Amino acid sequence: MAAAALQRGLKRQVLSFFLCLCVSLGACETIRYSVPEEKKSGSLVANIAKDLKLDAGKLSGRSARLISESSNKQYLELNTSSGDMIIKEKIDREDLCGQRDPCFLQFEIVLENPLQLYRMEVQIDDVNDNSPKFSKNEFVLKIPEQLPVNSRFPLERAQDPDIGTNGIQSYAISSNEYFSLDVHSRGDGSKYAELLLEKQLDREEHAQLILVLTAADGGLPQRTGTARIRVNVLDSNDNFPQFSQSVYKVQLMENSPRDTLVTKVEASDLDQGLNAEITYSFGQVPDRVLKLFQLNPFTGEITVLGIIDYEDAAMHEIEIHATDGGGLYAHCKVMVEIKDMNDNAPEVTLTSLTSTISEGSSPETVVALFSVSDRDSRDNGRTLCSIQDNVPFALKSTLKNFYELVTQKPLDREKVPEYNITITATDRGTPRLTSVRVIRVQLSDINDNPPVFNESSYVMYLKENNPPGLLIGTVRAADLDTEQNAKVTYSALPGNIGDLLLSSSISINSKNGKVYSLQSLDYEQRRDFQVTVRAADGGFPPLSSEVIVRVVIIDENDNAPFILYPLQNRVHSPAPPPAPLYCVIYKFVLYLVPLYQGTGVLSVQTNPRHRRAKIDCSGINILRLIWTQCIDPRARLHRFQNSINPNGVPESTWRAADIDAAPSGWVSTSILEIRLHLHYSRS
Incomplete structure (x- = not known):
């Protein structure tokens, strides 16, 4: 017979199975099972993967786990390899629920990626493992x-x-x-x-x-x-005691202090003497009643002894005996109704939390799943839940007393890298009680910011005739993202410098943005050039930005000036042959023959006085000898007709050039030496 009963218990192990489509979690199913108490550890309760139509091989990858709602002990566990829900610790229904029937273990199965919640109840069936027992033998x-x-x-x-x-x-x-x-x-x-x-x-x-x-x-x-x-x-005792009421009904506030009067029972006896003396005692009452109340045997007053908690029991039935001196007794009932007071604040229980989410998460992304419970009854146990207003998150109610914390607005890690979200749960009792739970949510980076140069454009300067490998300058770009997404590399876009490839003339360090010259450059060939530099981050896909770098070449005085005009070595005027040519070399004082430096014009202000002098050619860069023929017997200079100075002395112009740039190319002219060919007439 025992074996048959056990078989029936096993057959009814799965008591019921029903599904409830959750509004926000998708296929969120509520399942009820039953299992007899006292089953040994490791016993199978059910295969969750099969019942929920899930792939057992994916349970581990989705971090499947059981979360108990109320019990501190973890009686059940989930094998994520097989999907079996098994007994972890032997269950004693009497320890778990006492006389409460039915007895349930309530828990949730949570799966991530995506987040799903399955609410489950396992009814613990009683087995006959206890014998009746009297308080005394x-x-x-x-x-x-x-x-x-x-x-x-x-x-x-x-x-x-x-x-x-x-x-x-x-x-x-x-x-x-x-x-x-x-x-x-x-x-x-x-x-x-x-x-x-x-x-x-x-x-x-x-x-x-x-x-x-x-x-x-x-x-x-x-x-x-x-x-x-x-x-x-x-011996004969004619009359039984009689209570004034067969049933006493009283109300008592929970948490009433010790020695608070609950009620007073009264009984009387019509006998005389010893047979009329009545004493009061508890009748058949549970042990918990004896821990909560005490009875004065002489007055019938019932007072508080222990802690009165509505959440433990809302009603207590107490049997009282009244016994006279002859041994006759009567009994009555005292029904004590416990009035709930708002003495329990709501409790926020976190079921699942994704502590780090991507800043690119779309609205309605589930961040956390939690439940709110309150052990009080009626309005004292009804709760309201909220979060602060200044965060891009919202609460959504799912199952009864369950909430989702979801994203509501776009997230930007570069503006706010993390949030401390305060969940406030308040009941509706008087006075209202509140509890707070803070959830920290960090944002992970996505590559949503390109590198940005610290200048809109760059101008760098480089002296010509530079040695190869010389540092020209540095470009810098910063990226607001983090880690690999913020790792910036630099490169120069392909191009030419005249007939040369840019890559053969310029090099950019990809890590630090330093720009180097690979060749010696000549100002006389190219005075400046442009390079387009790109800064790219390490994200996927990578983001980049570009900037123009203008390199200006600075001239050095590496070229000597030369005379452009006149090209001949002499300037002379006609002389009638066969006049003898007598050449005398003179050195003139500069103020007599000034040279205009801006134009190169040489003029003679007055007739020179002749003085033979030694020519000093030291320090002269370019020497062109200036020849002047004079036909005047007294050595007067011939007047040129192409232009006349105010003093009537003709002038000549010498032109010079320097291929260097200013100031190296500014030509400064001066009269260093004049050779005068004077022709005297023989008289």
Whole structure:
């Protein structure tokens, strides 16, 4: 029979399966299973991958995991290789839920990439692993003789941690001629027994009776517990105590301090003397009631002893006995309703968090998944959830009390690299209680910024005749992105410098942007040139920007000036032959024969005085001898007719050039030497 029961338990292991399409998470399914308690570690509960139609091989890659909602213990675990949900730690339903029925383990299965949530419940089925047990092995009843038949005597109830059919289902009394047993059911389904007097007692005949009370559960196999009932027969005591009310109903605020008065029960007895003296005691009550309340045996006052918590139990049923001096007793019920007060702040439980998201994430990207719970009831347990306004995120409600934190607006890491998002959960009680949870979200970079040069254009200067490899200048560009996306490399776009390839003349260091000359350059051939420099980042795809670099060549004085005009070596005027030629070399004082440096014009202001002098040619760059013929007997200079100075002395012009640039190419002329050929007439 036990084997058959176990087989039935295994057959009903998967109790139900239903799907609920979630609004925002896509295929978000809610599944319910059941499993019997006390199964050993490693036992299979279900194959999640199969039930959810998922590829078991992808569970590990999607970081599949179980997250429990309430229990601190992790009773179940997920094998991400096979998709099996197995028992991690043996489950004792009585420890987990006590008398609460049904008993559920609630949890979520979370998968990432994409984020999905599957809400699950595993019902823990009771097995008959506990026997009924009485609080004492023996109970004593004092019953007066000559009580009428059908008098009733409540008996203490046995306790069985199991529930349903595995709980106590019946009581039995050992065979005797005086008493039978009457079994009743309470509103919660629990059973209790009363001893029913079938035959009037006679103390002279039997002063004491020993009975055996048996409590039996309905499990398979059946379990029982026993206690001995000792009945002491007393002399006649005509009247039973009577309570003023059979049921007392009171309300008590949770968290009421110790010694707070709950209520006062009162009973009276019509007898006189000792038989009318009444004492009060607890009847059949659970151990938890004995920890919460205390009863004054003489006054009937019930006061608070322990911590009254609505979340543990909203109602307490207390049985009170009133016993007179003759041993007769009556009983009543005290129903204590616990009034909830707002003493629990909401709790924010983070189910899944992507702490780093891409700045390129599209709107509605799920960043975090969390639940909000409040142990209080009604408005005290209803919650509101919000985040601050100045962030590009929003909250979306999914399942009951579950929220998604999603992106709402475009993100820009270069402006705000991370966010501290404050989740505020507030209940609707009075006063309202609030809890706060801060989530830190960092943004990862995407390549959305090209490098930017620190100048819109560059002008660099280079002296001609430079040695190859000389540094000309540096270009710099910065990228607002990070890491590889911000790694800048430099290059020169293809081009020419005259007939030369740019690549043979200019080099750019790709890492630091330094520009070098590869050849010696000549100002007289090219005075400047342009290079287009590109800065590219290391992202994918790479982004780049370009800038114009103008290189100006600076002239050096590396060329001597030369005379362009006149080309001949002499300037002379006609002389009538056969006049003898007598050449005398003279050196004139400069102020007599000035030279205009801007035009190269040489003129003689007055007739020179002749003086033979030695020619000093030191320091002369270009020497052209200037010849002047004079036919005047007194050595007057011949007047040229092409132009006349105010003094009537003809002038001549010499022109010179320098291929260097200013100031090296500015020609400065001066009279260094004049040779005059003077012709004298013989008289």
